[in-house]
Amino acid sequence: MSNKNEVNQSLKLYIVLSRAFRAVNENVTKLIQSYGLNPTEFAVLELLYHKGDQPLQQIGGKILLASGSITYVVDKLEQKELLIRVACPSDRRVTYAQLTEKGKVYMEEIFPSHKAKIDELLSELNFEEKGEAIDLLKKLGLSIGKY
Structure with a gap:
């Protein structure tokens, strides 16, 4: 069992980690919203931009x-003509999401500023600290997955 100092340090780490994530996430969300997207649509x-066509189910x-939210998000992105659904030729049960040409061009336009903003937000840490x-x-996340 952890001693009192260990427990207090864990609580402090949790608070600092939560606040840091919130600060970064709020800034990134504002940027994503400036593109006319919500964070889920952007994700x-x-x-699709980085990994190519993906089965909707995955x-x-x-x-x-x-998974229920994916249908809604894909519908919205289809309405914006940024992606289309494509049936799998070998398995009728599988449908892929695929970026349209408009979607590819759009991501090519906005992703560099997204990447630059994240780099700016994390610039307080040097390469080694990152x-x-x-x-x-990663160690923390993997260890929690064991519980």
């Missing part, structure tokens, strides 16, 4: 979204 577009797991943070947070 779907970013996934998108939720890759961007941490409930590496340490990545390693420590």
Whole structure:
């Protein structure tokens, strides 16, 4: 069992981690909204932009979204003509989400500023510190997955 100092340090870390995430996330969300998208729409577009066509059934797991919400988000992005649904030729049960040409061009336009904003927001840490943070947070996340 942890001693009192250990417990207090854990609580402090939780608060600092939560506040840091909120600060970064609020800034990134504002930027995404300036593109006329919500964070979930952007996450779907970013996934397709970087990983290519994706089965609708797997998108939720890759961007941490409930499968029922994916249909709604894909509908909205289809209305904006940024993606289309494409039936799998070998399995009628599978439908892929695919960026349209308009969607590709749009992501090519907005992603560089998105990437630059995240780099700016995290610029307080140097390269080595970012590496340490990545390693420590990955270690923490993986250990929690065991519970």
